[in-house]
Amino acid sequence: MSLLSVRGLDKRFGGVHAVRDLSFDVHPQTIKALIGPNGAGKSTVFNLLTGFERPDAGSATFEGIDLTGRPPHETVRMGLARTFQESRLFDTMTVEENVLVGMHLRLSASFGLAAIRSPRVRREEREAREEAAHVMRLVGIDRYRDTRASDLPHGVRRLVELARALATRPRLLMLDEPAAGLDGRETADLGEVLLRVRDAGTAILVVEHDMGLVMGISDEVVVVDQGRKIAEGPPLIIQKDPAVLEAYLGEVSDGA
Amino acid sequence: MSTADLLQFVASGLQNGAIYALMALGFTLVFASTGVINFAQGEFFMLGGMLVAAEVAAGVPLGLAVAGAVAATAAVGALIERFALRPARASGALTLIIITIGCSMLLKSAARHLFGPDERAVPAFSEGEPVAVAGAMVQRQVLWVVGLTLLAAVALTVLYRWTKLGLAMRACSVSHDAARIVGIDTARVVMASFALAGALGALAGAVVAPVTQTAYDVGARMGLKGFAAAVLGGLGDPVGAIVGGVVLGLLESGAVAFVSGTYKDAVALVVLLLVLVLRPQGIVGRHLGEKL
Amino acid sequence: MERRAWRTLASLVAAALLAGAVAGCAPKQEPEEGGGAQKEPYRIGVVVSLTGTYAGLGIPEKQAMEMERDRINSEGGVNGHPIELIFEDDATDPAKAAAATTKLIEQDGVLAIIGATGTAQTMAMRSEIQRAGVPQVSMAGGSVITAQFDPLVFQTPWPNRIVVPFILKTMAKKGYKKIAVISDTGGFGKDGHDIIVKEAPAAGISVVADETFNPGDTDVSSQLTKIRAADPDAVLMWNAGKEAALVVKGMRQLGMKQPLFGSHGNARKEFIEGAGSAAEGFVFPAGKILVPEAYGAGTESYRVATSFIDAYTKKYGTPPDTFAGHAYDAFLIVVDALKRVEGDVTPEKLRNAIEQTKGLVGVGGTFTYSPTDHNGLTESELVLYRIENGAWVLDEQ
Numbered sequence: 018m019s020l021l022s023v024r025g026l027d028k029r030f031g032g033v034h035a036v037r038d039l040s041f042d043v044h045p046q047t048i049k050a051l052i053g054p055n056g057a058g059k060s061t062v063f064n065l066l067t068g069f070e071r072p073d074a075g076s077a078t079f080e081g082i083d084l085t086g087r088p089p090h091e092t093v094r095m096g097l098a099r100t101f102q103e104s105r106l107f108d109t110m111t112v113e114e115n116v117l118v119g120m121h122l123r124l125s126a127s128f129g130l131a132a133i134r135s136p137r138v139r140r141e142e143r144e145a146r147e148e149a150a151h152v153m154r155l156v157g158i159d160r161y162r163d164t165r166a167s168d169l170p171h172g173v174r175r176l177v178e179l180a181r182a183l184a185t186r187p188r189l190l191m192l193d194e195p196a197a198g199l200d201g202r203e204t205a206d207l208g209e210v211l212l213r214v215r216d217a218g219t220a221i222l223v224v225e226h227d228m229g230l231v232m233g234i235s236d237e238v239v240v241v242d243q244g245r246k247i248a249e250g251p252p253l254i255i256q257k258d259p260a261v262l263e264a265y266l267g268e269v270s271d272g273a
Numbered sequence: 274m275s276t277a278d279l280l281q282f283v284a285s286g287l288q289n290g291a292i293y294a295l296m297a298l299g300f301t302l303v304f305a306s307t308g309v310i311n312f313a314q315g316e317f318f319m320l321g322g323m324l325v326a327a328e329v330a331a332g333v334p335l336g337l338a339v340a341g342a343v344a345a346t347a348a349v350g351a352l353i354e355r356f357a358l359r360p361a362r363a364s365g366a367l368t369l370i371i372i373t374i375g376c377s378m379l380l381k382s383a384a385r386h387l388f389g390p391d392e393r394a395v396p397a398f399s400e401g402e403p404v405a406v407a408g409a410m411v412q413r414q415v416l417w418v419v420g421l422t423l424l425a426a427v428a429l430t431v432l433y434r435w436t437k438l439g440l441a442m443r444a445c446s447v448s449h450d451a452a453r454i455v456g457i458d459t460a461r462v463v464m465a466s467f468a469l470a471g472a473l474g475a476l477a478g479a480v481v482a483p484v485t486q487t488a489y490d491v492g493a494r495m496g497l498k499g500f501a502a503a504v505l506g507g508l509g510d511p512v513g514a515i516v517g518g519v520v521l522g523l524l525e526s527g528a529v530a531f532v533s534g535t536y537k538d539a540v541a542l543v544v545l546l547l548v549l550v551l552r553p554q555g556i557v558g559r560h561l562g563e564k565l
Numbered sequence: 566m567e568r569r570a571w572r573t574l575a576s577l578v579a580a581a582l583l584a585g586a587v588a589g590c591a592p593k594q595e596p597e598e599g600g601g602a603q604k605e606p607y608r609i610g611v612v613v614s615l616t617g618t619y620a621g622l623g624i625p626e627k628q629a630m631e632m633e634r635d636r637i638n639s640e641g642g643v644n645g646h647p648i649e650l651i652f653e654d655d656a657t658d659p660a661k662a663a664a665a666t667t668k669l670i671e672q673d674g675v676l677a678i679i680g681a682t683g684t685a686q687t688m689a690m691r692s693e694i695q696r697a698g699v700p701q702v703s704m705a706g707g708s709v710i711t712a713q714f715d716p717l718v719f720q721t722p723w724p725n726r727i728v729v730p731f732i733l734k735t736m737a738k739k740g741y742k743k744i745a746v747i748s749d750t751g752g753f754g755k756d757g758h759d760i761i762v763k764e765a766p767a768a769g770i771s772v773v774a775d776e777t778f779n780p781g782d783t784d785v786s787s788q789l790t791k792i793r794a795a796d797p798d799a800v801l802m803w804n805a806g807k808e809a810a811l812v813v814k815g816m817r818q819l820g821m822k823q824p825l826f827g828s829h830g831n832a833r834k835e836f837i838e839g840a841g842s843a844a845e846g847f848v849f850p851a852g853k854i855l856v857p858e859a860y861g862a863g864t865e866s867y868r869v870a871t872s873f874i875d876a877y878t879k880k881y882g883t884p885p886d887t888f889a890g891h892a893y894d895a896f897l898i899v900v901d902a903l904k905r906v907e908g909d910v911t912p913e914k915l916r917n918a919i920e921q922t923k924g925l926v927g928v929g930g931t932f933t934y935s936p937t938d939h940n941g942l943t944e945s946e947l948v949l950y951r952i953e954n955g956a957w958v959l960d961e962q
Contacts, residue, residue, distance in 0.1 A: 093456035105451035119455040121440055185455055281790040289784055390620030392807035394838040403818040412818045485783040486807050486839040494781045529787035534777040535750050
């Protein structure tokens with residue numbers, strides 16, 4: 018049974034056909050990489066799946082439930098989480114507060130206007146802080162806990178966004194170039210974190226250009242060129258696929 | 274000038290400042306959540322006073338009339354967001370601002386048709402002679418003005434810091450996208466912001482109407498002053514709204530005391546221009562004016 | 566819905582809102598009153614404030630004129646010609662008053678224009694009036710309207726130039742030698758203020774404090790604090806808007822015991838409603854319409870006034886105020902002049918006929934115009950009122 022099922026996803030922006038009849042699956046507890054030359058429409062796929070854009074055609078289901086066209090906050094509640102290429106953090110808040118925001122919205126079932134703090138809410142908050150601490154340790158940012166997000170170095174910002182996404186307890190985590198701006202050692206650490214996340218039960222769909230990371234941690238890879246899928250399969254097979262190699266001719270891919 | 278006179282000027286400044294603070298809060302809440310400057314905010318003020326006057330004339334007890342006016346105007350705010358603004362959400366801030374101007378014109382002419390052009394009196398919340406407060410004489414209604422403003426400020430602080438909605442509003446004021454990806458329904462937050470702005474504007478209008486009487490055309494002037502106060506304090510910052518309101522009230526009072534009553538209204542405009550040119554982020558200015 | 570469809574809907578909603586607002590602001594055009602007369606109607610333009618600060622004055626004015634037009638037309642019109650009134654709303658804005666004047670002259674070809682409600686608006690109409698040579702009968706009380714004399718311009722209210730000395734003499738007679746003046750910066754208030762300052766010495770009064778406020782102000786306690794510090798014997802207020810209630814209540818708030826005097830701009834029941842108990846003892850001058858007994862029972866003035874009051878009250882459910890009276894007088898003057906024109910009516914002939922008005926009994930007084938006097942009224946048309954138990958009573962004269 019696949020966790021995420023994408024069928025015939027299609028999107029145009031004016032004259033640009035960004036996503037063409039794209040279909041793929043993500044299975045539970047796997048890491049799937051979404052790769053392809055620049056401008057291949059990969060971020061658009063994320064936007065389509067999480068409700069930031071509406072597809073012109075096609076559909077997607079998550080855990081069997083239709084995902085197409087739902088607004089972003091609903092997709093989060095269904096168990097998807099995503100990050101952005103340029104991190105969108107709450108810059109005026111600390112790292113811990115950023116992570117906590119993700120958790121707070123899950124407290125006390127209703128999104129009521131006057132959910133004033135009660136003993137039950139206070140207990141939930143204490144548990145949330147403990148969980149936030151755990152997530153920050155997992156991702157490796159707990160020493161930045163009280164730092165304002167706007168004061169963070171670029172690489173750490175990506176990790177904070179990752180931690181905040183994890184705080185929403187997703188079953189599928191969609192990461193948009195999480196290794197951009199990280200050096201070799203940081204990238205390796207990130208890979209470790211992602212493997213641990215997968216082993217703990219969360220599937221990951223990751224857009225990445227860093228081939229070392231991709232080949233090192235992915236269970237499956239789907240290759241997209243000019244909006245169209247040109248290959249899908251385990252990393253070792255993809256590496257040798259002639260269509261993939263041709264698409265990448267002329268591309269400078271780092272870390273291969 | 275005697276001390277008693279000076280204290281009287283200060284009292285006048287604080288009294289007006291409290292109203293400007295409430296209006297500024299309305300502007301700032303909407304701006305923070307949406308980046309939109311809501312030019313219908315002045316009409317929320319007008320509706321507060323006019324609805325209370327109409328309800329009282331129809332026999333509704335005063336307390337209930339005030340609550341009803343505030344609730345009704347909150348609903349008007351929510352309706353404006355839902356049906357006039359949300360469909361045009363993709364059109365950009367300038368278009369949205371123009372739509373709010375259209376809404377303000379509509380509200381004003383609706384009030385004129387429903388309630389007529391004459392000014393209306395509203396009974397004071399409590400009867401009695403003016404009282405002495407710290408050396409100045411104030412009408413009892415002024416105590417209500419300041420008291421209710423403080424209450425509103427406290428209630429907003431509680432909302433902002435300790436409720437889920439408040440957290441969602443704070444998140445939206447920083448980044449809508451970030452808010453969405455943690456599961457916040459930003460559309461609902463925006464609508465709630467407009468409803469709150471409606472309630473705050475109406476509260477200001479209702480509490481000051483016994484002092485000034487109210488009429489269908491009082492919205493524009495108060496809207497401008499509220500906006501100037503919000504910008505003065507720092508648009509987007511609730512603390513700034515209150516600071517800006519009080520400072521504007523005192524500056525106006527000072528202008529009357531030391532220059533002339535003729536220039537009182539000019540103070541808000543001058544302040545607005547100076548702030549935008551010299552220090553756009555306002556007095557408190559924690560959010561730098563990127564959105565501006 | 567698709568993005569584009571939402572955008573179209575949003576544009577339609579926005580357009581509908583704007584259209585609704587504009588439609589809400591536009592004045593309703595009056596349907597033609599045929600009256601059954603065969604001849605061409607006499608078209609008279611009216612510029613009046615139906616919205617804005619002076620709407621409370623303009624609407625009674627319009628109502629009075631409509632009532633009188635209907636009555637005249639039902640009686641056969643003027644020399645068999647029905648009267649057609651074309652109303653334009655100036656929104657208490659001088660620029661709009663001027664634009665309305667142009668429209669009435671160019672598009673509607675009116676013989677005369679009654680208007681405006683306010684002084685500033687009246688003055689703004691003048692250059693167009695002069696250019697077209699159409700006579701104007703104003704319902705506003707600023708002296709400047711006739712002090713800056715123009716052969717085409719007439720006025721029906723008692724001008725400030727007459728009212729101010731009247732009230733100043735009253736105040737001096739009551740023993741108040743040092744007074745404070747508080748006025749608004751609108752046309753009527755400013756005009757009154759300037760005359761007060763000029764005429765006070767002649768009445769033996771010195772002005773020890775002089776404060777102003779703006780129409781739309783929500784608080785005048787700072788101005789009153791300065792007045793209190795000057796320790797006047799009495800305070801004289803000159804304005805026509807709702808801020809009058811603020812002044813009265815503000816004086817009470819500051820514990821000021823001085824008596825407050827006002828002008829005919831305060832002759833409105835909204836003033837009493839707004840000021841509440843603080844209005845007790847307020848004294849102001851105005852015409853006799855508020856307490857018709859002042860006309861003198863059995864006189865022609867009394868008959869004219871009471872039939873107007875009765876008809877207006879019956880039709881509109883509330884007695885007419887002084888502003889309705891000014892409009893009644895303006896319309897009466899034009900109609901009376903129309904009757905006296907020989908041959909075809911032109912604006913020039915009409916103007917001459919208006920200027921020849923003699924002893925015409927109206928509600929504000931008995932009008933006699935001349936080539937040098939386009940007010941037509943004297944101080945004898947004024948009486949002094951006091952507010953007692955929330956109603957107007959005649960004060961000792």
